[in-house]
Amino acid sequence: MTAPSPGLPEAVVRDAREFGEYARTGGWAFALKVARSVRPGGQPAGETPKVSAKRxxxxxxxxxxxxxxxxxxxDMAADDAxxxxxxxxxxGxxxxxxxxxxxxxxxxxRNSASSVRGTAIAAAAEAEGIRPTKALEIAENPTALRAAILADPSTAQAARAALLDRLKEDPALQTELARDIARTDELKKAVATETQVAGRIGYVRQIVENGQVRTPAGQTIEASAELRDEAERHLSLIDELDDDEEAGQWAAEAxxxxxxxxxxxxxxxxxxxLQERRTKxxxxxxxxxxxxxxxxxxxxDDLDTIYEDDMVQRLEELQQAIATCVTALRxxxxAQP
Structure with missing residues (x-):
């Protein structure tokens, strides 16, 4: 043991030594105090004097x-020798x-370690190759988890990936998240933008994979070789984008x-x-x-409660337009034979 420097207060020296002991052994120093002094349920007669955990x-x-x-x-460490x-x-x-x-x-x-929740967290941690105690510690400190997500982009990305995996098997969470998005203007706009991008990419991908395409009027027709080649070229450029690259502009061009x-x-x-005009x-x-x-x-109940001159005028104009259209079609x- 290192000798104390002359003139230092004994209380400081004692604190430093106790800190050093804990730094080397961690919780083992406190566990020893429990292990050598406690016997659950108290001390049976004739045994080494120990007390109950409650006492x-x-x-x-x-x-x-x-x-x-x-x-x-x-006790578990003792089982492992x-x-x-x-x-x-x-x-003593x-x-x-x-x-x-x-x-x-x-x-x-954490008290939750032996609960259903704790068991599930421990199993998931083992599946990910990390110590269950680490996962349980994080699960029991959501404030620390929130702080890490807010401060660190890589932590936020890991949380996002985990949340997406969880959503696949958790309908209740899907509903809650959808509700949160619907109530947040920024997220609604982002979802609308990404939905448009995904729709455009899906339109191009369908041409490549199925060889068919929908016309502006809604017809489904066979895609020409030129069209398929152009769609495949654009799609390959989109598929080669990195995860952090925005696909919006590429999708719009494609x-x-x-x-x-x-x-x-x-x-x-x-x-x-001709068929396109007829479909339209x-x-x-x-x-x-x-x-x-x-x-x-x-x-x-009473038409006079909703009556406006403009209503009649518009209906008359509509009636005239329909009549003109019917006459033209006839x-x-x-000609009938």
Missing amino acids: FAELAGCSPERVMRYYKAW LVPHLEALVP EDIELPDADVWLSYYNS YGAVKDLVVQSVEADPELR FYSSLQKATKVFQELTFDDV RAAP
Whole structure:
């Protein structure tokens, strides 16, 4: 032991020595005090004088549960022949202690360790190749976890990846997260942007993988060789982007390029161009029909409560436009034999 420097207060020297002992042994120094002085349930007659965990906790000013966690840690280490067995120790006896770095492998300061939650966390930690005590420590200190996520991008990325994995098997969490996004304007905008990007990439990917494409009017047609080659070229550029690179601009360019080629393909084929016009007309007609059908007076007791001159004028104009359209279509109908 290093001799104290002359003139130093004895209290300072004692604190330094006790600190050095703890730095070398960690929790083992406290576990020894429990292991050599406690026997759960008290001391049977004729045995070495020890006290119950409850009595030891009263003397120490802590909880019996905390005392027993130290007791169990020592007992597990004894099973591994790392320290002497509990009954081999007597109060006041000092022994050589293990290094501090193995203490957490045996000690668990969390009551949840033996719970269903604690067991699940420990199993997940082992699957990830880390000590269960480390995962349990983090799980029981969410404030520290939050601080690390807020301060460190790499921690935030790890949390994001873990959360995504958890979402796959947790419908309740999916609902909660979706609700949080819906209530946060910034996240709603980000989701809308990413949804648009994903939709554009999906449009291009479908051309490459299925050889088909949807026209502006909604037809599904076979993609030409030129169109497939262009789609594949853009898709390969997108797939080669790093995870931290934004795909928005690349997706917009790819989508724009293939859409232009689709339009050109439609215009270059008279039959396809005619079918596109017919499909577009039917689509517009169906939308107009649906909108008009939603106009109803069923829930209005007195029409005069909703009457406006403009309503009549608009309906009359609509009636005239429909009549003109019907007349034009009848003239275009094939002559009956």
